[in-house]
Amino acid sequence: MSDHAMTRRSFLASSAGAVTLAGLSGYVGFGAWQQAHADEASQHPETSQVHTLCNACSSKCGFTAYVVNGKLDKCIADTEHPYAKGKICARGYAYTQIAYSQDRLTDPLKKNAKGEFEAISWDQAYEEIGQKVKDIISESGAQSLAVVQDPRPSGKYYSKRFINALGSPNCYTHGAACNLSKESGMTLAIGAATYSSDVASSKMTMFIGRSYADAIRPASVAALQKAHDNGAHIVLVDPRCNNSITFADEWVPIKPGTDQALVLAMSNILIQEELYDKTFVEANGNGFEEYAKAMNQYTTSWAEEITGIDSNVIDRLAHEFAKAAPAASIEPGWRGAFGCQYKNSGETARAIALFNALLGCYNQKGGALLPPSVSAGDLDKTKFPSVPKPDGKIAGASEYPLGLTSMGSNTYATQLAHEGKLKGMFFYNSNLAAGYVNPAYAAEALSNLELGVCIDVQMSETAKLCDYVLPDTSYLERSELPEFIGGKVPAVAMRNQVLDVVHPNTKPVDEIFCGLAEACGVGQYFEFSEEDLARAQLASVDVDYDALVNNGTIYFNDKAFEYGTAPTWKTASGKIDFTSEDCAKAGLSAAPEWIEPLTEPLGNELRLIEGKQAIHSHTMTADNEELMQLTKDYNLTAAWISAEDADRLGISDGDDITITNDQHSGTTRAKVTQRIKPGVLFMPGAYGCTVKEQKTAYDVGLRPMDYVPFHIEPGYGAAMTHEVCVTVKKAGA
């Protein structure tokens, strides 16, 4: 027998590797254990309840997680949470599986010379990344570094603080591929990035491209249902009859990219026929006369030509709005039709905000509400030192001056990487390379970087293009900073840790950024724990940390909204800006005048649009077996084509069709339907995963962004994700 100690070394026991039989408590056999386990679990379950926040989409609904014997057992939506109100969606339940997923990243990874990833230690990852960051700053300046993140409570704080501490102002959200144009356009008009349509109390609400039933926030769906039950007139303006039609009165099919024309024409009717709220406009408006003059050209017949909507319908809708006002509004949208999709998205948003001003519906019951919000106050600078303000503005602020700098244009950042001007990029919870811009362009751009670092829970198209991948814990395994929620009664909720960390070599995002900061020489700005910061932030608004942990959601009742309150317009003029000097300086019109979409289908081409489905949040949830099974059961990867177009092209429902343009070609199934406007092809946005690491999502369906050329919305900086045309034919024909 070998006398080498190594052959007797044990992970479990002492060096002798032996135990006494008496130590065995009755079961070696698996069957005996199962029985004992079942008895023990049913008779003496160790159960805990934790209020936390979902992470399956950006709504972050509150729920209570029930943990039995260390495993997540069930989730019950919190009735107190303003977005959940007692319900979470299918994603909310299914996405919890990410904690145990076989596709979880378990160790820091580094790409080797062959382009393959290998596990490395955290020490090695931090040391090498830190050195590379220092080299880049030394050679090219801190401005050549950037971070891109899809905001989550801790991630948005730590990623910005980290990149700013390095001396770079370049912190980008996903916004340029989501709601940058909408938030920017509305800010220019009313000084707020959004408002809240008081749908449940409205007499009339128009949704343009947004579908509550296809991008579920439970409270919003409930509000829509209530409005419908109350007899409100709910109008869906969309090239596609989306699933909110269940709670709507009419679907107004519109040619993609022409929503602005509809809004301008309706605005013109209100002005020409003096149906607008003159008192409100006079009291709150700036530049109305110039605006009114500009609107004069937008007749209903002109709009019919542009939008494909009968002029009588446009006229009727405008009059119905006037009649319902002020308990009426155009809902602000999110990504929908003008978050980032077209050359005119920002101006569409501006036109919508101004249309609502004509209705005089701001802060009126059933109208467009600008409710108060609460945010953390000043903190103790000795514990939480301020990071020096970086020199200069975020890259893209000059080129796209109308876009909110709080979001920035990640599209432009990608272009800078493509041009070799950005040297290092960090990504948190962001799959830029699959969903933000053309993936082939993104791959070229990220391949140009001297340093790419991705922090995520599983491999993604973006992570694959990076040099280092740092494994985050799942959202169930960490606590995060407080999430302040605006609303009629502002509130605060918080993600609390539900499960012990599953993989010991993963770290929560706050620890990862602290480690990176230390390695990059700016650790002095991160010498506090996430909990310390959360406690301090809550204390600054007189909320007790432990009370929030116990209650899940706490409301600021003293800040409650009241109908009829005069809004504060945080615009350049301090009023509603019907005209914008900034827009004029950026080469647009002072008033939101009509801008044609960039692309127009020619010949047999169809315009390609994409959108969400209720069971997926873009590419984020596609690797979930349960949700993907729903996709397969209901054939949800199919592309929608109108019966008219299908007949013309010889396509039947269920046929495989090949979709082609100069960017990409791929085949999927056709859903032939009357629920889409002729000339338009709809593809769901969640599919077409190209990373084998996501075993469930890989190679299922097509990815719309593959077809979208790389381009940027003038002035605003968004990705113009619907400025794309394709041809369609029956596969094999």
Next chain:
Amino acid sequence: MRRRKEQSASWAIDPLRTAEAYSVISRCFGGASEAEWTAMTECRSWAGFLEACRVATGCGSLSECLAARAVEALHNPPSYQEYRTFCAQHFTGGLPQSAMPVESLYRDDSNLACSIPFSAHASGAYGGESARYMGDMIVSMGLTLPDAFRAYPDHLSLETDMVAVMLRSGMVQQAGQFAQERFGWLTHYRLKLLSLPNGSCFFVALVDVVLSAIEHLGEVIPAHAQEPSAINAREEQSCQITQ
């Protein structure tokens, strides 16, 4: 291809030598440090391990139980650099080439109560029934679950180590039962190793030793619930990978 056991085969159990084989296999799958690897694969130590494998499998020689390629792989363990690279590329999660040796990821527990919340699937995820069973076993025996294995108490390193601990503790019967119950998943895992682009023959050979050793345990210890598919399936596979 599995070989037929010859006349020279042993029909008895040598618990300590068998434990030695399981311990080394445990170390190999557990991410040995350079010092450990160097010490373990030093000529005399490794020869001792090979002899322990022969004893554990009850064969007159390893070539009686294992395919020639497996025997060759066992006689030529990888250098530490090769070993480290293999571990770094394959014993980590979330990559196409990941081959985490964790029972929960391979065992089909569809007949068991669902162990993953809101899922109809009971395999292919960490923390399945086997993980909870192993976790409970470890605690009940007064052992300590190493932090590095917290996510997977049903890691092959711990399961083989458990067999070794039992054998050294005189729990031969229990070790046999445990091994026969637990290692059925290795046939699936072996297929995963075989699918890797290169360098997996050594680890396939280690798995083959475990499977042969289980068979031997089954022959010399009164029958317990065996999983015959574990052995039969392996006979249909052989390592076709060039190192």
